[in-house]
Amino acid sequence: MLERAQSELTDWRGSGMSVMEMSHRSPEFVSIAAEAEARMRSLLGVPDDYAVLFLQGGATGQFAGVPLNLTAPGSSAAYVNTGAWSKKAIAEARRYLDVQVVADEKESNYSSVPAQGSLEVPAGAAYLHYTLNETIGGVEFPYVPETGDVPLVTDASSTILSRPLDVSRFGVIYAGAQKNLGPSGLVVTIVRKDLLGTARPETPSMIDWTAMAEADSMLNTPPTLSWYLVGLVLEWVEQQGGLTAMAERNRAKAELLYGAIDGSDFYSNPVQKEARSWMNVPFLVPDPALEKPFVQAAAEAGLSGLGGHRSVGGMRASIYNAMPIEGVQALVDFMTDFEKQNG
Template identity: 80%
Template sequence: MRVYNFSAGPATMPVEVLERAQSELLDWSGSGMSVMEMSHRSKEFVGIAEAAEARLRSLLGVPEDYAVLFLQGGATGQFAAVPLNLAGPGATAAYVSTGAWSRKAISEAEKYLEVRTVADEAPTNYSTVPAEGSLQVPGDAAYLHYTLNETIGGVEFPYVPDAGDVPLVTDASSTILSRPLDVSRYGVIYAGAQKNLGPAGLTLVIVRKDLLDRARQETPAVLDWTAMAGAGSMLNTPPTLAWYLVGLVLEWVEEQGGLPAMAVRNRDKADLLYRAIDGSGFYSSPVEASARSWMNVPFLVPDPALEKPFLEAAAEAGLSGLGGHRSVGGMRASLYNAMPIEGVQALVDLMTDFEKQNG
């Protein structure tokens, strides 16, 4: 029996995708072998890879002057790849600090360049994002980096920051494919797959081609966007099974109506849960309303001693992955594309019953 999986990642996958992968596991399209057994140089896998890229470009509207890369190393690998590919020794880059993942990106970047933190939301305990139009980006910065959605803290930018002539870089790991995204506003978009794109093990990088050929000489080949773009993301053996599954997820998103349809269903799910939190005298949200994430919804009970009983009741009801990140506690519900609204309604019903019993 499948549960409703609210985990922040690796996260729930569309059942239709899992069933199709199951049916093709031993014999993909009459090849007599599994995708995980194929040579990545074979015409069969090259076809899988090309179809995935074409679907991604279509869904996101990726312009032709952008390269699309399917890499390894997670978004964490890109914390280093961004400065190594965009800034030479002695350069500076601007960063926005809105929570745990942007802080990790800053810490990694500081190994390679001078970081200028143009906004730090620490005074609000990372419950906000900077006001639109408030960022002062140095004109000599190699790029401006921000984390579109903080998976742990549940803080999300409701706007695209204005970086002026400085290339804009974003970690979109927990937002990618959840709604339309204007790729042309960015120099670089990167995202770990294990939330909306597919399983863990693959990382998407979308980079404007005029930003290629800037990598430092010491950049490892597997992190060098120019080298990877020239090799079709196959400079080394890629994560073939994950790439194939991402392709199936992209096909599923198309069948659901594309990103506009995803936006409607994701907005509806988030609204349903936030209404339950705000309409209660029992639960509370630690995030300012204007910065609340659609994808990751943290919430608190009035007494931390009630967290364990709540999670036990959730498990009994077939609701999994609701514990907050170990660094912040509380509860957190991740509402990625594959989470149906029925799962969110089941969570709201549990919250209502638990409040009646413990309020």
């Protein structure tokens, strides 16, 4: 799809213009936007009573957008803390409302998620928020929490499009684009329409879901190139067989890599098995002094981006949709050779 974008960069479908040049109000771009939304709805099975918004500011912008759109001053909401991104969402929400942390995985060193059925939503909570996948810690929810009549809100940035997701279980799903959707900066927010119309008066228009829904996400000039590229990625996912096929492919990649780690006395994964991420796989070596040599040797072998996040160290393989299983096999082969040389 990058090559497709390259071929259309200076002349989109005979228009004589780049997507970057055309007006966002033009018939050409309106068709690009509508096509991307239609594909998103089709792939995820988004019901008609949900709005699909293409916004700016990434998922971090929605850390404020969620409380500002769903609560009045003095309200409270429930949050689950499973790691770095949950903490950031909680810290931002505390600017606007009383945050009740109903589960905190600190005791597990953020290596797990709460047991299914254990979450209790406090009376009066406007919503329950959780991070579906923690990219830094490699922790992922294997289930969708039950919240009764309380709207369920999730940051699905690093799992969206990786497998089917029952949108009807959620009040709000938001996802930064840069993992499985497209370029950074854009965020897709899917909102059940009965939750629109409650934004606080001071909510910036850029993150006011109602205003954006009424303007088809074009209250101002949107990130047109990013929106177009997301549309191409959605088309690519369709070509791969949709989300069922993506799930099979992603499961196979994760099982291959975790199998190599678990079958080794040299490598280890700190996450409890039931909460392991399909997308982000952290792993450790016996001696931290070997981490830099591992990352350097891997880069020399053509395997990049394997350094763990600075806050946790170790190594981390992110195996998003675009990574083929051949790439994971190449990593496993390298890990085997590195262990032989350093074990």
